[in-house]
Amino acid sequence: MTFAKSRVALLLVAILFAGGCASMTDPDVRAYLHERTAYANIREGHLDRALAELRRALRENPKEPTILNNMAYVEFRKGHYSRAVGYLEQARVLRTDDNDEPYILNEARILIAHHDYQKALRLLALIEPRPSWPKGYRKIMAEALIHNGQSARALAILLGPHGGMTLDRPSSP
Amino acid sequence: MNLRRRLSLCFLLLLFSGNAFFCSGRVRADPPPMTPDASGSPYAFPFSSDADMAGDFKALAPPLLPWGPNTSGPFFTGTAEVEPIGSWYLEPFAYDFMSPGVSYLYMPMRLAVGLGHNLEIDSFLPLEQTWVGAPQSPAGKSASVFGVGNTHFEIKWQLTSDENVYLPLAMPAIALTFDFWVPSGQYQNLNPQDYSADQLGNGTFNEGVFVLVRKHVKPFMFYLQVGDILENPSTVGVGYEFDNSITHNLAPNFHMVDGNLLYYAGAFEHVLNTEWGAGYLLEFYGESQSGQNLFFGSANAPPFSFLWLAPEVEATWPHNKTLSATWGAGVALPVYQSDYPRTITPMGTVTLYFNGPFGYRGM
Numbered sequence: 001m002t003f004a005k006s007r008v009a010l011l012l013v014a015i016l017f018a019g020g021c022a023s024m025t026d027p028d029v030r031a032y033l034h035e036r037t038a039y040a041n042i043r044e045g046h047l048d049r050a051l052a053e054l055r056r057a058l059r060e061n062p063k064e065p066t067i068l069n070n071m072a073y074v075e076f077r078k079g080h081y082s083r084a085v086g087y088l089e090q091a092r093v094l095r096t097d098d099n100d101e102p103y104i105l106n107e108a109r110i111l112i113a114h115h116d117y118q119k120a121l122r123l124l125a126l127i128e129p130r131p132s133w134p135k136g137y138r139k140i141m142a143e144a145l146i147h148n149g150q151s152a153r154a155l156a157i158l159l160g161p162h163g164g165m166t167l168d169r170p171s172s173p
Numbered sequence: 174m175n176l177r178r179r180l181s182l183c184f185l186l187l188l189f190s191g192n193a194f195f196c197s198g199r200v201r202a203d204p205p206p207m208t209p210d211a212s213g214s215p216y217a218f219p220f221s222s223d224a225d226m227a228g229d230f231k232a233l234a235p236p237l238l239p240w241g242p243n244t245s246g247p248f249f250t251g252t253a254e255v256e257p258i259g260s261w262y263l264e265p266f267a268y269d270f271m272s273p274g275v276s277y278l279y280m281p282m283r284l285a286v287g288l289g290h291n292l293e294i295d296s297f298l299p300l301e302q303t304w305v306g307a308p309q310s311p312a313g314k315s316a317s318v319f320g321v322g323n324t325h326f327e328i329k330w331q332l333t334s335d336e337n338v339y340l341p342l343a344m345p346a347i348a349l350t351f352d353f354w355v356p357s358g359q360y361q362n363l364n365p366q367d368y369s370a371d372q373l374g375n376g377t378f379n380e381g382v383f384v385l386v387r388k389h390v391k392p393f394m395f396y397l398q399v400g401d402i403l404e405n406p407s408t409v410g411v412g413y414e415f416d417n418s419i420t421h422n423l424a425p426n427f428h429m430v431d432g433n434l435l436y437y438a439g440a441f442e443h444v445l446n447t448e449w450g451a452g453y454l455l456e457f458y459g460e461s462q463s464g465q466n467l468f469f470g471s472a473n474a475p476p477f478s479f480l481w482l483a484p485e486v487e488a489t490w491p492h493n494k495t496l497s498a499t500w501g502a503g504v505a506l507p508v509y510q511s512d513y514p515r516t517i518t519p520m521g522t523v524t525l526y527f528n529g530p531f532g533y534r535g536m
Contacts, residue, residue, distance in 0.1 A: 029339055029391055035235035042232045066233045073232045106230050113227035136229065 031061030038070060047074050065091035069103055076110055084110050101127060101134040108140050117148040244450045245487035245501030247440035248520050249458035250396040253346040253385040255331045256287030264524040268505075272418070272514035274306040279322065291332075297325035301358065303370040316370035322358035323374040327351070329385075338389035345388035345395075352402070354379035361410050369414040369421065376407040377431060392452075394442040404431035406469055416462065417477035417512050432472035435461045442487075450489025450499060457482050458505065479510040481518070499524045 038053035051074045057067045072087035088107040092100045104123055111120035124141045127133060138158055145154035246252055248266070256262065264283040269276060281299040288294055299322035307315040328351045337343035358374020383400030404416075409429050413422040416431060440456035461478035465471060485503030492498075505518035 032235055032339060039232060039234055064235075066235055070232045073230060076227070076230065102233065109227050109230045113230075140229075 027060040031057040031064060031067065034060065035064070035067055035070070042070065042074065047077055050074050051078075063094055065094045065099075065103060068094070069106060072106065072110070076113075081110065081114055101137075105134065105136055105140060108144065112140070112144055112147070115147075117144050120144045121148060243489060243492070243497050243499050243524070243526055244394075244442065244444055244452060245485075245489070245499040245522060245524060246394075246442065247396055247438070247454050247456045248483060248485060248501065248503060248505070248522065249456060250398045250438040250440045251329075251348075251350065251383070251385050252396065253331060253348040253387040254334075255291055255293035255329050255348065256285055258287045258289030260527060261286040262524050262526040264522060266520070266522045268518050268520050270516050270518050272516045275418075275514070276302075276304040278302040278304075281322075281325070291330060293329040293331075295327040295329065297327075299323065299325075299358075301373050303373070305368040305370040308368065313366070313368075316367040318367060318371040318373070320359060320371075320373045324355045324357045326353045326355075335387070335389050339391050341388070341390045343388075345386050348385045350381075350383040350385060350400070352379070352381035352383065352400075354381075356407070360407075360413060363410065363412040365412055369412055372412075372414055375404075375416055375431075376409055376413070376429075377404045378407075379404050381434075381436070383436070392444045392447070394440075394444070396438075396440040396442070396456075398436070398438045400436045401467075402434040402436060403467055404434065406430045406466075415474045417475050418514050418516075419477075419512060420475045429474050430466055430469045430472045431474045432462045432464045432476055433467050435463070450487065450492065450497075452487055454485040454487065454503070455482070456485060456503070456505075457508075459509075475512055477510075477512040479513040479516075480508045481505040481516075482508050483518075483520070485520070497526045499526070 034053045034057035038050040038057060041047070041050035041053060051071065054067055054071045054074065057064070058071070061067065068087045068091035072084040072091070075087065076084035085107060088103050088110070091103040092107070104127060108120040108124050111117070111123065121141075121144050124137070124144060127137055128141075142154040142158045145151065145157065248268070262283075262285050264285070266279075266281050266283065268279045270279060271277075279299055279301055281297040283295060283297050285293055285295045300319070301322045302317070302319045304317045305315060307313050329348050330350070331346065331348040333344055333347045335343070335346045354377070356374050356376045356378060358372075360372055360374045360376035363369060364371055379402050381400050381402035383398055386395075386397040388395045407429050409422055409427050411423060411425055413427070413429075414420070415422065415429075416434075422429070437460075438456065438458040440454050442452055442454045444450065444452040446452070457480065459478065459480035462472070462474070462476045464476040483503050483505035485501055487499060487501040489497060489499045501520075501522045501524075503520050505516075505520065507515045507517065510516075
């Protein structure tokens with residue numbers, strides 16, 4: 001009788017533990033572990049390895065924008081401009097609130113690096129009406145405006161107080 | 174000089190040149206666009222080139238997955254993480270140590286405050302309700318006494334943090350605690366008709382040192398606490414019940430020496446639902462008094478030891494940025510005891526966390 005009770009208790013513990021192990025191998029956790037390895041590879045300059053890990057991470061968790069951001073980073077460093085922009089646009093879509101700002105800024109950086117100032121300005125204009133601007137926004141916006149020949153607006157962005165001030169959308173060439 | 178200041182300077186230069194233009198009757202206009210490499214800039218300072226701008230594009234560290242709110246955690250095992258500075262929590266416990274004919278309801282009220290510098294201070298002020306059943310031979314009445322027990326203070330010093338909350342072999346959080354007990358509970362002038370129910374403390378000043386370890390391996394947490402408690406000698410009277418909860422002193426003004434008390438406990442926690450902090454725990458807890466005191470020689474208080482196993486459940490509600498409340502319940506069951514009563518202990522606790530400005534739990 002006691003033996004039977006022990007077996008039932010052991011079985012119960014095993015089921016609970018197995019349930020835990022199943023949770024431990026959640027896709028989100030597996031994605032995190034791949035992403036973490038990829039981040040270390042990026043820091044060590046192993047871009048191909050990083051990209052392979054990021055692809056695995058993305059398969060596990062296709063909704064994590066930092067994976068897409070880092071894929072964009074790797075592709076950009078490898079010279080694949082349009083792929084990098086594509087990944088960042090995907091990342092932006094996944095974030096519907098103000099958390100899309102890091103991805104907007106990164107995409108704008110890539111666009112400016114490729115002298116596509118008009119597109120960068122259209123993108124940066126998404127942040128302009130928001131109640132607070134992320135760090136680095138003024139600099140990127142001003143640079144894009146100056147390169148686009150709108151230095152007066154650039155100075156207004158750099159020097160003007162934020163809040164209530166809205167600028168016209170950049171003019172088309 | 175940062176970019177903004179540089180551009181302010183540039184702006185002043187532009188104003189100056191604009192005034193000059195006004196004087197000459199010319200109209201102000203934007204200068205021509207800058208080239209991608211920032212060469213030929215009309216301004217008095219160099220702008221970033223487009224390539225420099227791209228240098229600010231950095232890879233992002235993967236965000237930690239949320240653990241959800243705090244959980245109640247184990248009853249006998251402490252946690253190795255300290256409270257963030259400015260944060261504090263209030264945690265009333267209730268343990269009903271039930272052995273044949275005796276119910277000892279022990280209700281310590283814990284107050285933990287984060288001090289910063291990896292330090293935390295805790296105080297435990299226990300309320301106690303002791304009930305002893307009526308003896309059959311000679312026949313008597315049951316006794317019930319309510320009062321304050323021994324007060325306990327603790328300084329916790331966190332040495333390491335959990336390096337990776339997903340990997341089992343990463344460095345866990347480790348802390349040392351330094352504990353002190355003050356004999357604020359009654360232990361002298363006991364009424365014989367209360368059968369020691371009116372004894373609310375053991376009458377000793379105690380000092381203890383503990384090592385605490387906690388490791389997250391999502392969605393599990395593992396806890397361990399091992400320590401040694403030194404009990405200072407004390408003078409006790411007739412009817413005094415020793416720490417083994419069985420033997421009573423029969424000599425007046427007895428100079429009692431307790432042996433060092435080994436305390437060990439550990440727990441496995443599985444958080445099933447991070448939104449509600451809901452989960453279960455399996456905890457073990459034991460004490461052993463070997464009969465030797467580190468500083469005061471052989472003990473004349475009787476040695477004892479026991480080991481309990483406790484299944485527990487927990488949930489969290491409500492949970493927000495300034496306050497969270499965790500709830501826990503369980504029962505400690507006897508696995509082994511030597512010169513100690515076979516005790517079953519139903520337990521319950523609620524913890525009210527108040528998050529300070531410098532820390533927010535839940536990771």
